[in-house]
Amino acid sequence: VDPDVLINNKTYPIDVQALEDKDIAIKLDKFQTKATPITDDELYAISYDKTARVKEGHANSINDAKFTKAAHALCANKNTETTPVLKTTGEKDPATNRLRLTVNDLVEMKRALDNLRVPSDGRRLVLCPDHVNDLLLTSQAFRGQYNIDRNSGKVGNLYGFEIYEYGNNPLYTTAGVKKALGTTAEAGEFPCSFAFYKQRVFKATGSTKMYYSESKNDPLNQRNLINFRHYFICMPKKEDAGVVMMSGYQA
Secondary structure, X not given: OOOOOOXXXXXXXXXXXXXXXXXXXXXXXXXXXOXXXXXXXXXXXXXXXXXXXXXXHHHXXXXXXXXXXXXXXOOOOOXXXXXXXXXXXXXXXXXXXXXXXXXXXXXXHHHHHHHOOOOOOOEEEEEOHHHHHHHHHHOHHHHHHXXXXXXXXXXXXXXXXXXXXXXXXXXXXXXXXEOOOOXXXXXXXXXXXXEEEHHHEEEEEEEEEEEEEOHHHOOOXXXXXXXXXXXXXXXXXXXXXEEEEEXXXXX
8 A cells, every 4th residue: 555645735734644554364375296206126227316307307397387377377367447458460370360469569568557657667578489489570679689598588678678488378268368277278369478567566485395205115116206395476466567468369
């Protein structure tokens, strides 16, 4: 909750304005991997450290799951005055009938945030691969700076946005409604791109725990078991500072 601001005030005493904010309990999502068996026979026969490889695989799987859920949470459910969902307007891709993203579409995303009075500093744009490829085909400015940081996913800066690329953004129906997490695309449905204001979202990371049982305690199967549990949450503080760009479709 933000206070009102007085300009050139000449009236004293100044009014008192209570800010009706309070603590809000947010429950972190729990991410758990299924247990992976590693038998003593495998460890005896192979030449690499399979236990280390399995741990890495579990970490990657949890990261994929939590980032996908974060992207889904940061996108609006549908188009409203405070949660605009726009559609691309470019040429039709003959292979999919998807309308390509254009530079003008990026300007419209900027305009939507301007209309919401979102500060210009701290705007972050997350492009799906389809839209990245569209810009690489049509925008010399974007093509000239495209050099993705493989660790962060950051591409660069353009039109006041910090631009990132992510390969698992949410799907939208042709009617402009966000699909549930984990659903598959049907005809005319494609991943979106989205922009948000960093000060209006938050994330919190909880504990990570590895569970491990040794083969010496399993005389029947003689195998180790490994899995992980991790806590994480990412979501908007308030849904009034973001914009979604879904792909238009012409059958």
